[in-house]
Amino acid sequence: MSLLEIQALGISFGGVRAVHDVNFSVEPGEIVSIIGPNGAGKTTLFNMISGVYRPETGRVVLSGETVTGMEPFRLAKRGMSRTFQNLQIFQNMTVLENAITGFHLQERGPVLADLFNLPGSRRRARLAEAGARALLARVGLERAADRDAGSLSYGSLKRLEIARALAMQPKVLLLDEPAAGCNAVETDEIDHLIAEVAASGVAILLVEHDMKMVMRISNHIVVLDHGEKIAEGAPAEVSRNPEVIAAYLGTEAENADG
C-alpha cells in the first residue's frame, strides 16, 4: 500500500473532460512530478487531490483511508499540505503571521482562552511563533519576518508559501509550480529545499514547468495530455517516450515557454 494512491480520478467542466481516468501512487520520501503541456489538467488534478474540487469519478486514498472530495482542512489534519500556482498568501498579514498560520493545527485551542488571553492561549501562540521563525530561517526569510506579506518579491512569496505548507509537518506535500517566476538562484534554492524535505521522508507531488529541475529531482514522472495520463516512469524513460515528445512538440510551436 502506498502513502497516496490516485485511482481513476476524473472531472469535467461544462461537458468538457478536464481530467479523465488518472492513476498513480506516491511513496514516502519520493518526489513525483506531474508534467504536461498547458491546459493538460495538472492544476485541476491537484485541486481534486487536495479537496478544492470534488472529483466526479475515482478515489483518492491517503494512508489507506479514502479521502475523495474531503474538504481541504480535513485533509490537512490527515497530513496533506499544498501550495498554489497563483499565490494564495494572506496579504493582510505580516510574513511571520503567514508562517504561523501554517501551525494552525498545533496552535488552535478553545476560543474563550484566546478571547481572554489566558496563559494556554499565549503558550500555544508562543510555540507557533518559535516554530514559524525557525521555518522562515530555513527558507531565508527571517529578516523579512515583520514586513507586510504584500511587500515581498514574487520569489520570496513562493518560499513563504512553501514555509507555510511545511509548518504543518505534512506527510504529503503538493507543490504547484514552486519555481515559476523565480530567477536561477532562487530556483536553485527551492530545488535544494525540496530535496531536503523529501529526504526527511515527506512524499512530494510536484507540478513544474522548469524541465531541468523536474528531470534533476524527480524519482518518478507522470505525463498528462488533454486530461489523460499518456506516460509515467523514471525521468530518463519518460524523456525518451515518443508520445511525450509529440505532445510537447505539438504545443511547443504555439507556446514557446510551455
Added chain:
Amino acid sequence: MRISGKYWTLIFLAALIAVTPLFFPSGYYFRVGSLLFVNGLAVTGIVVLTGYAGQISLGQAGFAGIGGYACALAPVHWGVPPALAVVLGAAVSGVLAYLVGRPILRLKGYYLSVASLGFGILVAMVLNNERELTKGPDGINVPDIGLRGLLSDWGLNLTNGEFWYALTGICLLIGAWIALNLQSSPTGRALRALHGSEVAASTVGIDVARVKIQAFVISAIYASVAGSLMALQNKFVTPDIAGFLHSVEMVTMAVLGGVASVPGAILGAGVLTLLPQVLTVLAEYEQLILGLVMMGVMIFLQEGLVPSILRWFRGRDE
C-alpha cells in the same frame, strides 16, 4: 512587538476616557460620551466579523435589538435583574447567531449581506408586530439597571450621566481588550487568514465554516451587549434599534475609521456619533454632509481614517 502595541492602545483609550470629563462644560457631554462608547462597543464587534474575518453583515442591528429587548422584557416577565438580562440577551444573540450563521455564512459578498439583511429585518418585524410582548413600534420602557443606587450605598454618588459614562467606558475598554486579544491569538489569525484567502486557510487546516461562525457569534454578542446598554441607559427602547439603518450605521462607523483595527473602528464611531451633534446648527444640511463624509473618506482614505493617517505619518518619517 504586537503585545506592547495592544497595551498602548488600551492605555491610551483608558486615559482618554478618564481625562476628557475634566473638560466637560455640562452633563450633556457625559451623555454624548456614553453614546460614543456604546457605539464603539458595537463597532468593535464589526471589527471581529468584517475587519478580521472579512464577512459583511447588514443585520447586526438585529442582535442589538435582541439585547435591548432582553433588558425590557426579562426583568418584567421573568423577574431577571436588568444587569443579568444583559447576559441573557447576549446568550440568546449568540445562540441565534450560531443557528442563523450556519446556513448564511456559506454565502459570499453581496449574497451574505442580503441574507444578513433579511435576518435583521425579520427581527425588527417581530419587535414591531408582536405587540402583546413588545408593545409594538412605539417602544417599551426598560427598568433601571439599579447599580447606581448600589454605588451610592457605598458612598459613591454619581449623576445619571456620570454613571453611564463610567459604565459604558469600562465596557468599551473590556470589549476592546478582548478584540485586541483575539487579533493576535490563534483564532484571530485563523479569521484573518480566511479573510486573506479562504482556500489557503482551509489547506493549512482551518475549518473555515467553523471559525466564520465563531466570528459571527462574537460580533453578535458585542452588538447585543451594546443594544442592552443603550436600552438600559435610555430606560426605553423602540424597534428602530434593530432597523436596517442602525445596521448600516454600525458598518459605516467601523469602515470609516478603519475596519481592520479596533482603535480605527472606535474613532469611526466617535466621528459619526459627534457629527450629528455638531451639525445641529446646520440641521437641514445634516444628511447632505453625512453623505459627503461617507463618500469622501471611502474614496480618498480607502482603508479608513486611522490606517490611512498612520500610513501618512509613516510615509513622512521615511
Added chain:
Amino acid sequence: MSELLQFVFSGITVGAVYALVALGFTIIFNASGVVNFAQGEFVMLGGMITVFAHAAGLPLPLAALIAIVVTAAVGVALNRLAIEPARGAPVVSLIIITIGASIFIRGASQLIFDKQIHSFPAFSGDDPIHVLGATILMQSLWVIGGALAVFAGLWLFFTKTLLGRAVLATSNNRMAAQLVGINTKFVMTLSFALSAAIGAFGGVLVTPITLTAYDVGLALALKGFAAAMLGGMGNPKGALVGGLLLGLLEALTAGYLSSQYKDAAAFVIILAVLFFMPQGLFGRKSTDRV
C-alpha cells in the same frame, strides 16, 4: 377564484415595481461588480422631478423625459465623482460609498424639493379594468409593460449589441477588455447613465400608484435589491422573475396567511432559496480559480 385573481393582480403590480428597480441594479452590477444602493434614489428622482416639472406647467411626457435625462446625468456624475476614483476598493467600501451617495441625494432632494408626498395623474385614467370579478388599474399595466420592455431591451442589449457585449466583457475582466480595445471608461459611464435612466423611468411609471416623496428610495432599493438577489444578481431575467416572485409572495401571504408577516414570509423564502442556490435562481455559478 376572483379572490385569488385579485391577489395575483396585486402581486404582479407590486412585483413589477420591484422588477423595475431590480433591473436598474443589473447593468451597473454587470459593468462594475458594484451593487448600487443609491438605485432607489434614481427611482425617487424620476418621480420627484416629474412631479415638480409637471407642476411648473410642463406637459407630463416632457416632464418625464426631463426627469429621465436629469437622473441619467446624476448617474454619470455618481460614477465619475465617486465610483471611478474608488476603483479597487473592497466590497464593503463600495457599499458605504453608494449608501453615502443615497443619503446625499436624499439630503439634497429634501432641500431642492420638499418633504411632502406627491403624485401626478395616471397615464390612462383611474378607472380599473374588470377581469373575472377582479380589478386591475391601467397604470399597473403600464408598469408591467414597462418592466417587460426594459427587460427585453436589456436582453437584446446584452446579447445582440456589440456595446452590450463590451459591458459584459468589462465585467468579466476589465484588463482583458481594455486590451482588446474596449473603452472601459466609456462603458462604465454608459452603464451608470443607463441604470439611472431605467431607475428614473421606473419612478415615472410607478409614482401614480405608489406616490412619491424624497425618502421613498430606500424602501424601494431594499426590495429591489432583495428581488435581484432572489433572481441572481446581474441577470435581467433574474431581476424580472425575482421581482414578480417577490410581489406575488407578498400578496399571497397577505391574502391567505397574515398581512402582518407578508414581508417576513418574503425574506424567509429568499433565505431559503439562497440556502439551496447560493447564487440565486438564475445566477452564474462561480468556481474558485486557484
Added chain:
Amino acid sequence: MRKTLITTVPAALIALGLATAAQAVIKIGASVSATGPAAFLGDPEAKTLQMMVDDLNAKGGIKGEKVDLVLYDDGGDANKARTFATRLIEDDGVQAIVGGTTTGTTMAILSAAEDAKVPFVSLAGAIDIVQPVKPYTFKTPHTDRMACQKIFADMQKRGFTKVGLISGTDGFGASMQAQCKDVAGDYGIGIVADETYDPKDADMTAQLTKIKNTAGVQAVLNPGFGQGPAIVTRNYHQLGIELPLYQSHGVASDGFIKLAGAEAAEGVRLPGTALLVADQLPEGDAQKPVVTAYKSAYEAKYNQPVSTFGGYAHDGFALIVDAISRAGSSKPAAIRDALEQTKGFVGTTGIYTMSPEDHLGLDLSAFRMLEVKGGGWTIVN
C-alpha cells in the same frame, strides 16, 4: 444649491453668535422629527415653531423678554431624541420643552424631562403619555383612543356593528389599531376583520379584498398616516367597495384628498380639527379667530397647506407661552404649575382645560367629524 450652502453656513454661524449675544432670558427647547419616517408630521411642526417664535419676538416677546427657541431634529429616532433632550436640559438650559413628534421619541424625552423636572409638552398621540399623569409631562393632540371613540360614536349613530380594520404598522397606525380594538365594545361594535400594511407598501388590494369578502362587514376604518391611507383609499375605489370608509386624524389635510384623488376620497369620513375647516366654522365659534390666524400666517409664510400636526405644535408652543406669562416667571417649576392650571385656552386643536388629573385637557368635543364632499372637507352634523 451649492451657492445656498455657502451663504447659509456663515449666516447660520452669525445667527448663532447673535442669539447668544442678545439678552435671551427665556429659552424654550424643541426636538421634533423634521426628517426621517415621521417627517410628514414633524416638518410642519418645526416650521410652525420657527414661525411662532419669530412672530412672538417681533411683537416684543413675553412681557418684553425675548424667547430663544432651541430646535433640534431627532429624525424620529428615540435614541437621538433622548440625547437632544439631555442636551436641551443640561447644555442649553431650557426652561421648557415642546416636541416628541412620535410616541417613541416622546417616551425618550419624557424620562429625561421628568428626571430633570423640566415641563414637557408632547406632540404625540398615545394615551400612555399622560395616563397615568406624570408631573412634568403634558400633551396637545387628542389621544388616538379619543379618535377611535369619535369614529365609533359616528358609526353607532349610522347603525354599524361590524367593522373591518386596516392599519399601518408604523407607531401611529399600530397604536390606534390597538386602542380602537380596545374601545370598540363600548359602542357595540365588533371588529370582524383586522389587516395591516407596511407604511411603504405600494398596493393594499390583497388586504382590502380579504376585508371585502368578510361576511357582514359594514364599514372600514384605516388608522395610519402618510401615503398609506391615500393608497388604501385608491385601492378601495379600484375594488369598487361600497362600504363607508373612515380614515384617522393622521391624514386630516387637504393633501390627502389630492393624493387619494377626489373621486376615490368622496365620502371618506374622519375626526378632524377646526383647522381643516376654518372657513366653514360659524362666526360665533371660539376657535375661528385662532385657527384662521394660524392658517393664514402659515400658508403665507411657507406656501403649503396647514396640517393638523403643525396645529399641535402651535398649541404646544402657545400653551407654554401662556403659562409663562401667567406665572410671571420662567422657572421650570412655575411654568409647570401654570400649565397645569390652564383653563379655557383656545388652540387650533380644541379648547384646553388642564388639571392635576388631566394633562391633556381636551374632550371629544374638540374633534369634528368631517366628510369629503365634492373634493373638499365638510362638517358632518
